[in-house]
Amino acid sequence: MGETAGVIRLHFNRPGNRTGRQPSTWLLDVPIFTVCPNCAFTPHEALRYVGSRYGYVGGFTCTQCRAKVSITDGDCRPPVRFTADTPGHPQVSFVYEDVYRLTWADLERAGALTRTPLIPPGEKGYVDFDAALRALEVEIARLDLPHESAPLPEGVTWVPLPLRAWLDALHTLGA
Numbered sequence: 698m699g700e701t702a703g704v705i706r707l708h709f710n711r712p713g714n715r716t717g718r719q720p721s722t723w724l725l726d727v728p729i730f731t732v733c734p735n736c737a738f739t740p741h742e743a744l745r746y747v748g749s750r751y752g753y754v755g756g757f758t759c760t761q762c763r764a765k766v767s768i769t770d771g772d773c774r775p776p777v778r779f780t781a782d783t784p785g786h787p788q789v790s791f792v793y794e795d796v797y798r799l800t801w802a803d804l805e806r807a808g809a810l811t812r813t814p815l816i817p818p819g820e821k822g823y824v825d826f827d828a829a830l831r832a833l834e835v836e837i838a839r840l841d842l843p844h845e846s847a848p849l850p851e852g853v854t855w856v857p858l859p860l861r862a863w864l865d866a867l868h869t870l871g872a
């Protein structure tokens with residue numbers, strides 16, 4: 698575990714109408730916050746999440762309660778789950794796409810607000826997170842809006858900086 702650069706890779710899939718599947722996005726490489734399910738401690742330090750090997754992401758020892766915590770996912774798909782090796786094996790899990798507001802619907806809404814398509818054309822590919830964040834910040838500057846801090850979802854006390862900026866920008870624009 699270590700501090701990460703702001704590298705964020707976000708994949709999208711836009712299935713054709715006939716498949717009946719919904720368009721979706723998911724995170725391939727992103728800094729995530731970690732939570733100890735035993736004592737709820739969240740260090741202000743991100744872990745770089747790049748999926749798993751057969752569902753195993755990694756693990757850490759909680760610096761507050763010393764519980765050993767393992768991190769798993771659905772074989773590179775959300776949710777990401779934290780399980781403490783303590784009596785009862787308490788767990789918490791997060792769908793980071795939802796917490797970070799990087800779902801298809803969020804990106805569509807942000808794209809409409811900035812009048813900039815943030816999801817490239819085509820069936821699948823990558824969303825340029827830095828360009829998307831810049832588009833929001835340009836729109837905020839154009840409207841001369843005061844910066845607002847976005848509330849975080851239940852159970853989330855801290856998010857790494859590039860995502861904090863994204864959440865605040867969406868909130869500031871009323872998205």
Ligand SMILES: [Zn+2]
Nearest residue numbers: 733736759762
């Ligand atoms: Zn703990």
